[in-house]
Amino acid sequence: MNGRRVAGRYELTEPLGKGAMGQVWGGHDLSLGGRPVAVKLMHSGRVASLSGLGSQADLQELRDRFQRECRVTAQLDHPGLVTVFDAGEDGEELYLVMQRVEGGDLSDHLAEHAPYPVDWAVAVAAQLCSALAEVHAVRIVHRDLKPGNIRIRPDGRVVILDLGIAAVTDVGDGTRLTRTGAMVGTPVYMAPEQAMGDIPVGPAADLYALGVLLYELLTGRAPFEAPEATGLLYKKLHEPPVPIGRLRPDAPPALATLVGRLLDRDPAARPADAHEVHAALAPYLPRPGPPSPGLPMDPGRPFRTPLAPWPDRPVRPTRPTSPPRGPTGSSAHGSTSGSMPGFGPPPAMTPAEDLSRTLTQVRALLSAGHYTQVAELLGRALPAAVAAHGEGSPIVRTLRKQYAATLVDTGQYARALPEIARLIQELTAELGPYDPAVQQLRQDEALCMQRLGAY
The missing domain is CATH 1.10.510.10 (Transferase(Phosphotransferase) domain 1)
Structure with a gap:
């Protein structure tokens, strides 16, 4: 279903989850410059069955009620609730387009x-x-x-x-x-x-x-x-x-x-x-x-820290565009080196600042679904993170988990295995062998070994 367009404007990129009422996909709103969205797809027949309407129910009545409920939900405006952007029908499916929430x-x-x-x-x-x-x-x-x-x-x-x-x-x-x-x-x-x-x-x-x-x-x-x-x-x-x-x-x-x-x-x-x-x-x-x-x-x-700025705010990916050119061949803003006009070249970054920039790129690439590039970036970021924060720090642990998961998702099972084994050893020592996180890692390990022919 990757690449499918819903209602002609919402391009689906990767599955985010599945429930009784349907599936949720990550995607982009092509009409608004590729804005990241989450699209929930629900087959009207399945919704009718779960709603207690019976097989002979009037599906048009169900679609009308769906639209009415979406209008009520869309009135909600609260930072603790996901924002509803759009709703409608696409063939036999009902769709709900929502804000894609990071985290x-x-x-x-x-x-x-x-x-x-x-x-x-x-x-x-x-x-x-x-x-x-x-x-x-x-x-x-x-x-x-x-x-x-x-x-x-x-x-x-x-x-x-x-x-x-x-x-x-x-x-x-x-x-x-x-x-x-x-x-x-x-x-x-x-x-x-x-x-x-x-x-x-x-x-x-x-x-x-x-x-x-x-x-x-x-x-x-x-x-x-x-x-x-x-x-x-x-x-x-x-x-x-x-x-x-x-x-x-x-x-x-x-x-x-x-x-x-x-x-x-x-x-x-x-x-x-x-x-x-x-x-x-x-x-x-x-x-x-x-x-x-x-x-x-x-x-x-x-x-x-109420309303304090998020210090490592990720940059949303945008479609590349060519900057307007000035009469001398430089950009219209008068900068030829990529620095802000009047401020000279950017200063050299510390390892911590470089790591922060890398994490910003990782988040942007994840939002865009570019998992192979994420794996490469994380592989380079891990040594810098260890140097800046220490092997046992929470940020290094988080990076290792994301790195291992991305390697599995992109089919790089041989590279994923040592990372998974390391995480299993560390988390088992801390949380015990029956912790859900350890059990999930063992499932990933078994998948990798199966795909590599180790079983």
Whole structure:
């Protein structure tokens, strides 16, 4: 599907994710100079089935409701919510075009840092409360809040990515895309009333999911675990979770009490709304001050340094254009060496500055889908990073992970194997052999060995 154009203007480049309702692709808006976008594609028949409409449902009615819900979602304007750019139909598929958000999934970030420091966990939850308050104010219930639908930007901002199965509780005519009785969501994070499907789901269901998230951030595990959804529902209805204080003694008791209220099986016993939850979290938020050094994607940064410039802001890739020429053959701005006019040539950069420039190029190339060039850049950047920050620094570890993943994605299995083996050894020593990050690396290692004929 790479290279496909949706609606004649959105060129798809690489898959970003897949869910019950469809696939999300990275791409470019060709009508706006190649602006990076994320495009969600949903087959109308599949959506009809998951929405409880039945095989004989009027698909045109579903398409009309999809358009109405997109119009409501597009009204949202909040830094913690992904921006909706466009929506429509392309053949048998419905499409939703959204802002492409840089950074990493909360699930991956948690796997590397579990359990979170208390101030990180509170910072994530507070940012989610702010976004949920905006969502609930326009009578939308998200219904699938989970780490995979949350992204942490490099500047520490938390963004909810997917309102794709959200129920609009009032769109003028009372209809909605996901009807009451259709169980849609992720069982671990699903409120009991949502799982049973016997009452309309309201904002309290999102607060329950927030409680599951906060419990997981603080303890490194979900409050309820079972191999099947029915077992999970039974535990949610009849068993209390292990107290946070037993798993995380340094967690403030009042914070543990708040999580317990969020996880109450009775929606009426939970906090009244996201505003109340935010107010309860406020005393534990990070205080103003410098961000933690050497920790990328620090979710406490927006509270420590509000609205501070991001020091390593990536440059968005643009299509090359020829600069206008002056009468003497130089550029119209009077510069022949690439330096700013009147300032002379740029000064020599330190190793740290050179590394920063390389990382900016890496982010730009990733956004454009140029993975082979990313691999080459990272291979050259690693020695400089080790020299500047030390072998055991978080930035070197992050670079190695990205380098290994990019080598696998581009089929360079022989080059990827030693990097993966090194990461497995280091992370196993730190996190143990059963950590999700270690398990994922072992899967990558097995893939490389299989492709190289080692099995």
